[in-house]
Structures are given as structure tokens and as C-alpha cells.
Amino acid sequence: MKKSLWTFGTREVVFAAIGAALYGVLSYATNLLQIPGAGNVSLRPAVAIPMFFGVAFGPIVGFLSGAIGNILSDLLSGYGFWPWWDLGNGLMALVPGLIYLSIKDFRSWGDLLKAEGMVVLGVALGMGVASLSEIWVSGIDLATAISLNFVPAFITNVINGLILVPILMVAYSAIVARSGR
Template structure:
């Protein structure tokens, strides 16, 4: 019935949908990158025996939680650039496909950011959704990396080697994500209770 009036310049509509590259999202991205890189560097030492260059990473929950809480931009870039930085600064290896795979691990949980209601995040429904998304994200992300490793012959030559690389990495990432990401989300929601516009 009523026609929507264009808002006057300088006016901020509180209910308008937040842009993907809002200042909050950008800061969340920067914090996610720094956090993932900083916490992954010490954990790079726990490498799985028998598998080349695959590390047990409890910190994989960070891009997952950032994707779930702050949306796709923060999730993707904290995984992608965070992985580049942590690899470069700890042992100097550069694998573009593993970086992209880590980006996917952060991007996929952002489904939860759009689908799950904010008020449900700390409830069983939201936590279960985040755990399931963490498992899916790990399988897709590591699957992408192992597949591209095989297709472009980066260090691997046989299907067996690709599977041998995929299974331990995907399983440990899925377990890590499914345990730690819901705890991170729950703790975040609890510690922001009572603060204005945090969710």
C-alpha cells in the first residue's frame, strides 16, 4: 500500500539487511584470520604419523564457529587466509588447494548463520546444527583438497594415496569441529548475554 521512501542521505535504517562487507564483518574476518593463524601455528606440531603434511587441528573449529556466528565472509577468509598465514609462518609450505579447502570449511557453516534463528543458537537445535555443519564442512573441504591433490598431482599419484590422505584428515577435522565449534558457539552466546546487539 505505502510506497517505500528512499532514506535520506546519512540515515541508517536499523532493520535493513546488513551488507556482506560491513565494518563488523570485516573486523570479524580480520580477527578470525589472526586467531586461526595464531592458534594453528603451535598445533602444527601434532602431525598425524604416516600422512604427509596433515596436522591434527583442534583450531579448525575457529573458521567453523566464525562462519556460523559472523557469516560467510568471515568464515571463508578466516579459513583461507588464516591457513595461508599459519602454513607460511610455521613451516613455509604453500598449497593453494588446502587453503581453499580450509576456506570451504569456514564457508559451509555459514548456512547456519542464515538458517538457524539467533535465539536458537545456544539451544540443542542450534548446537546440533553447528555440529552437523562442522562434519559436512570437514568432509567437503578436505574432500576438495584431496581431490585437487589427486587431479593436479600435487605430491600424490594414486587414488589410494588420495584416500589415505582424505580419511584421517577429514575424520579428525570432523571430530574436532563437531566437538569444539558447538562449545565455542555456546560460550560466545552465553558470554554475550545482556550485551546490546551482539547476535
């Protein structure tokens, strides 16, 4: 039973925590390729998880999965703590969550395409905010922030999201009927 876009009840708490833990664990486990130095950029297929959680459970769940998940991933890898990248990851998954209420069938072409569009927007916004924060924090110029932080982060995350979010949505369509709520 879907209520409103910004509900934050028990169910949202649980799925935000699960999304965050999944994002943390899976990015730690499947860090395919690291591009060191490129502003926390690495090829982490797990970035699709918080974006999918946004689509499936709403923007708040998406945001928390992305932000807390990125904190956990850094905690597990021992990378310290980078608040503006955590924020960026949260926003990246919040945006796809905005279409949560309008999804009727997780395996229909229309809804899948809608989600794909939001993935591109989400990654652009999230990574944009994080990269621009680097200008403020590290004092680099816009060109550096774009070439070194934004472009690699945007490309890798968008590719991962575009491929894996629909796969997860189709799989979820099979179990969504099993939830009685």
C-alpha cells in the same frame, strides 16, 4: 542486526581478519600432533575456530577465516604456501556459515545440533576438494588421495570441530547480548 547471508561490510572484514589471525596463531601454538606427510594433516584443534566464525558471523567470514588463517598458519610454521589446501580450509568453514541466519540461540540443543551437522558437511566438502586437488597436482590416484589425504584430514578435523564448535558457541551465547549492534 543480521541483514543477509552474504553481507560483506566493515564488521565482516574485522571478524574475518580476527578469525584468520586466531586460526593462524592457535594452530601454530597448539599443534598437538603432526602426522607428517599426510597432506598437511595434523591434529590442530584450532580448525574449530574458522568453522565457529562461520556459524557466528556468516559464510564469507567463515571462508576467509579458514583460507587466510591456513595461509598464516603455514607462514608462521614456515611450511610454504599450498593454495588448494587454503581453499579447502576456506570451504570447510564456509559451509557451517550457511546456517548463520537461522541460528537464534547459540546454546539451544537444536541450533547446536544443526551446527554439528554443518561441521561434518563442511569438513567433508573442504577436505574433499583439497584432497581431489592433490590428484590433479601430485598425480596420485583416487585411492591414495582418499586413504592418505582425505581420510586422516577428515577424521581429525571432524573430531576437533564436533567437540570445540559447540563449546565456543555456548561461550559466545553469553557475550552475544553484550554487542549492541
